Amino acid sequence: MSDHDELRTPVSLQGIAADDPHLAPAAHNPQIVERVIAVTFVLGLLLVAGFGACYWVNAKPWTLGATMGGGLTFLGIGLIAWGKYLMPRGPFVEERHELANSEDDRNALAAAIVERGGGVVKRRKMLAGLLGGGLGIFGVVAMFPLLRSLGPLPKGTLFSTDWKKGTYLVDITGRRVHQGDLAIGSIVTVYPAGLENTDRGQAVDQTVLIRISNENFTTQKGRETWGPAGYLAYSKLCTHLGCPVGLYEQELQLLVCPCHQSMFDVTNGAVPQFGPAPRPLPQLPLYIDADGYLRSQDGYDQPVGPGFWERGASLS
Amino acid sequence: MSSDVVNTKRAKRQTAGPYGKVGNAINELDERLGVAKGGRTFMDKIFPDHWSFMLGEIALYSFVVLVITGIFLTLYYIPSTDLVTYHGSYLPLDGQRVTEAFSSSVNLSFAVRGGLLMRQMHHWACDIFVGSIVVHMARIFFTGAFRKPRELNWTIGTTLLILAIVNGFLGYSLPDDLVSGTGIRIAYSIILSIPLVGSYLGFWVFGGNFPGTTVIPRFYILHVLIVPLIIIGLVGAHLFLLVRQKHTQFPGKGRTEKNVVGTPMFPVFMAKTTGFLFVVSGVIALLGAFAQINPIWQFGPYTASRISYAVQPDWYMGFLDGALRIWPSWSFHSFGYTIPFEVLIPAVLLPGLLFNIAYVWPAIERRFTKDNALHNLLDRPSDRPKHTAAGVATLALLGMLFIASSTDVIANFFRLPLNEVLWAMRILVIISPFVAYPITWKICKEVQALHGGGKRKTANVVTRTALGEYVATPAPKYVDDEHQELDATPVPRFIVEGDEPESSGVRVADR
Ligand code: HEM
Numbered sequence: 001m002s003d004h005d006e007l008r009t010p011v012s013l014q015g016i017a018a019d020d021p022h023l024a025p026a027a028h029n030p031q032i033v034e035r036v037i038a039v040t041f042v043l044g045l046l047l048v049a050g051f052g053a054c055y056w057v058n059a060k061p062w063t064l065g066a067t068m069g070g071g072l073t074f075l076g077i078g079l080i081a082w083g084k085y086l087m088p089r090g091p092f093v094e095e096r097h098e099l100a101n102s103e104d105d106r107n108a109l110a111a112a113i114v115e116r117g118g119g120v121v122k123r124r125k126m127l128a129g130l131l132g133g134g135l136g137i138f139g140v141v142a143m144f145p146l147l148r149s150l151g152p153l154p155k156g157t158l159f160s161t162d163w164k165k166g167t168y169l170v171d172i173t174g175r176r177v178h179q180g181d182l183a184i185g186s187i188v189t190v191y192p193a194g195l196e197n198t199d200r201g202q203a204v205d206q207t208v209l210i211r212i213s214n215e216n217f218t219t220q221k222g223r224e225t226w227g228p229a230g231y232l233a234y235s236k237l238c239t240h241l242g243c244p245v246g247l248y249e250q251e252l253q254l255l256v257c258p259c260h261q262s263m264f265d266v267t268n269g270a271v272p273q274f275g276p277a278p279r280p281l282p283q284l285p286l287y288i289d290a291d292g293y294l295r296s297q298d299g300y301d302q303p304v305g306p307g308f309w310e311r312g313a314s315l316s
Numbered sequence: 317m318s319s320d321v322v323n324t325k326r327a328k329r330q331t332a333g334p335y336g337k338v339g340n341a342i343n344e345l346d347e348r349l350g351v352a353k354g355g356r357t358f359m360d361k362i363f364p365d366h367w368s369f370m371l372g373e374i375a376l377y378s379f380v381v382l383v384i385t386g387i388f389l390t391l392y393y394i395p396s397t398d399l400v401t402y403h404g405s406y407l408p409l410d411g412q413r414v415t416e417a418f419s420s421s422v423n424l425s426f427a428v429r430g431g432l433l434m435r436q437m438h439h440w441a442c443d444i445f446v447g448s449i450v451v452h453m454a455r456i457f458f459t460g461a462f463r464k465p466r467e468l469n470w471t472i473g474t475t476l477l478i479l480a481i482v483n484g485f486l487g488y489s490l491p492d493d494l495v496s497g498t499g500i501r502i503a504y505s506i507i508l509s510i511p512l513v514g515s516y517l518g519f520w521v522f523g524g525n526f527p528g529t530t531v532i533p534r535f536y537i538l539h540v541l542i543v544p545l546i547i548i549g550l551v552g553a554h555l556f557l558l559v560r561q562k563h564t565q566f567p568g569k570g571r572t573e574k575n576v577v578g579t580p581m582f583p584v585f586m587a588k589t590t591g592f593l594f595v596v597s598g599v600i601a602l603l604g605a606f607a608q609i610n611p612i613w614q615f616g617p618y619t620a621s622r623i624s625y626a627v628q629p630d631w632y633m634g635f636l637d638g639a640l641r642i643w644p645s646w647s648f649h650s651f652g653y654t655i656p657f658e659v660l661i662p663a664v665l666l667p668g669l670l671f672n673i674a675y676v677w678p679a680i681e682r683r684f685t686k687d688n689a690l691h692n693l694l695d696r697p698s699d700r701p702k703h704t705a706a707g708v709a710t711l712a713l714l715g716m717l718f719i720a721s722s723t724d725v726i727a728n729f730f731r732l733p734l735n736e737v738l739w740a741m742r743i744l745v746i747i748s749p750f751v752a753y754p755i756t757w758k759i760c761k762e763v764q765a766l767h768g769g770g771k772r773k774t775a776n777v778v779t780r781t782a783l784g785e786y787v788a789t790p791a792p793k794y795v796d797d798e799h800q801e802l803d804a805t806p807v808p809r810f811i812v813e814g815d816e817p818e819s820s821g822v823r824v825a826d827r
């Protein structure tokens with residue numbers, strides 16, 4: 001074997017001679033490498049010091065990141081180069097010792113568990129059963145308050161909103177919507193009066209009010225009276241995943257959900273035209289009272305928002 | 317014993333062995349804990365030199381950055397949904413009623429010195445953390461490093477990926493801004509979609525119907541304590557198993573199933589890896605300095621009835637969002653019950669299936685290859701075409717789902733009808749694995765066929781004899797040519813049990 005070949009052959013570090021060529025640095029020219037590394041270290045050192053200075057004078061945020069990041073990167077590159085070029089070149093080898101033990105050893109362990117331990121349990125089956133039962137019951141009982149206290153039961157919450165017979169439609173500032181308020185083609189988000197600034201009003205009751213004409217508008221059979229003076233109200237909760245259906249395509253008269261682009265036909269009972277939403281947006285029946293204010297004839301006739309197990313097929 | 321009489325400095329110096337203070341410290345420690353042998357073995361632990369082994373280190377070091385920057389953030393962030401009137405240094409929001417969570421996050425960005433950098437570094441570190449875990453996992457998969465005896469570490473790694481994604485989502489939600497709030501709303505609806513128990517689970521996680529008041533404090537304690545602790549525990553187990561079972565290595569000169577060739581822990585690997593820690597943190601700091609991420613003050617506070625137009629989750633959630641977009645609106649209603657398949661399948665069953673396949677993959681593969689041997693030498697991906705093709709097909713599927721999460725952006729950018737983009741993505745998602753599989757398989761076969769691919773040709777030396785005859789003799793091989801050890805005979809659909817590699821590191825294949 002030539003010298004070179006020998007160098008490429010990995011050696012073990014256990015009991016290696018101090019002058020073994022594998023322990024020599026990898027660089028052909030260590031002095032030059034050392035100088036280059038020194039330069040990166042100096043740059044790194046200056047930059048991290050600069051980081052301190054920038055912090056001290058409260059300089060712009062980017063200068064903090066630039067000095068710290070640059071400094072760490074230079075120090076890191078220098079250190080990597082030190083390890084790669086100025087430390088023992090290797091390659092070194094380590095033996096892999098088999099992890100598995102002899103069959104006797106395994107049997108000894110198995111015997112301890114099965115015979116010594118198992119025997120103890122087998123002879124006292126009743127005791128083991130009682131202990132196991134006690135712990136099991138404790139587990140179940142402990143789970144119960146833990147889970148149960150996390151939150152209330154859903155009960156009917158998901159089925160109802162706060163829209164009732166005669167509820168005033170108000171905007172986010174609490175102002176009642178009057179017959180003359182919206183021009184044709186305009187849209188506003190409305191809430192049941194008094195709930196405009198509550199979590200529930202915003203998360204559950206939110207409703208879009210659109211005016212699409214001057215005449216009473218029927219969106220579907222059986223809804224002849226629901227759209228007085230061209231005012232239509234739909235739940236704003238997307239039936240896909242409950243994002244607010246916040247975009248109105250005026251020309252196509254589509255309500256669009258920005259989350260996954262479900263599109264609902266405003267003129268036809270908000271039946272989905274496109275996208276993953278499975279159901280139309282529920283429509284809120286409206287009427288205009290003697291003073292010209294918009295109010296709901298009744299609540300929604302079905303749960304609003306995304307689907308869930310108990311929702312019920314008959315309602316959709 | 318001499319240690320009984322040593323009590324002056326001078327005497328101590330005199331009794332010091334050839335290794336001075338360090339030697340003394342080791343003596344003291346060893347007498348109590350017996351560290352000498354194990355310590356030396358640890359110093360001599362060998363790390364293979366191959367760039368692909370750095371991927372796990374990136375994950376580890378970005379997690380270090382996450383913990384350090386995260387601790388900084390906890391000092392200023394307030395996990396509360398109580399409403400306050402914002403009067404901070406970001407004027408466009410002045411006077412708005414916002415939650416304390418949101419206002420403290422904005423203050424963290426504008427009023428706390430270094431706060432914006434820490435927030436942006438934390439977010440970038442998170443994206444890099446998840447990304448490097450994914451790439452690390454891919455290298456384990458494609459080189460076959462997950463095979464016996466390392467199946468347990470594959471399982472731990474898969475769990476770590478899930479936890480990283482979950483913790484990223486939780487953290488993303490904390491500032492309570494318009495974009496992340498919409499994400500929480502979607503998560504709630506996904507929980508609702510689970511048959512039978514969905515509404516109960518939803519109410520228990522959120523402490524009532526959405527939005528409830530407990531979700532921010534709950535997400536906070538999960539995000540800063542519970543999930544990180546589990547991650548730290550599992551990372552510890554991951555590294556312990558790594559040391560116990562030792563690294564895998566690629567075949568090559570002097571490398572066998574029974575050894576590891578490379579650089580020793582001390583000092584070479586220690587220097588390189590510490591340097592690498594600095595570089596990873598440095599790059600994250602540079603990203604935090606120059607690449608804006610999650611400008612919550614532009615999104616504004618979360619209000620359930622408002623929505624921003626750029627609803628986009630962090631990148632690692634993209635595949636779920638894409639699946640939700642392209643899955644058709646098939647809902648199931650019957651017997652008075654509803655199963656929202658349009659949500660359940662893409663958002664619950666699909667990720668459930670993917671991660672479960674990942675968990676049992678080592679077992680599946682053992683079943684098909686009937687290969688029950690211990691493997692310490694890695695495969696080149698081309699060695700095992702079917703396996704590699706299956707991995708690439710999965711990545712293609714995930715990549716297409718990821719792209720599908722921007723159907724609207726694509727439609728706007730190329731001025732195409734949204735419907736066409738949607739259908740194109742549906743088709744691409746379905747066919748991409750079936751296209752990727754045979755192509756990858758074919759490429760692997762081609763690479764195998766390149767006999768001695770990557771191997772240097774040996775020259776012929778032509779000499780003229782005394783008689784004027786020309787004789788061509790093959791020149792000696794390059795002595796430092798590592799590739800010469802890699803015989804390029806196509807390897808194995810599977811490797812026969814009990815087969816030992818030859819000392820050169822070349823495996824015996826049964827075709
Ligand atoms: C397991 C790894 C972790 C991941 C993937 C992760 C991810 C995230 C993400 C994406 C954010 C949103 C950041 C923003 O743009 O505001 C965040 C915020 C936060 N994280 Fe982490 N994080 C991790 C670990 C930690 C740890 C260990 C701590 C503390 C001990 C922590 C404390 C925080 C805090 C307090 C916030 C809120 C900051 C704000 O609102 O601006 N995180 N995290």
Ligand code: FES
Pocket residue numbers: 238239240241242243257258259260261262275276277
């Ligand atoms: S939430 Fe509206 S389309 Fe998905």
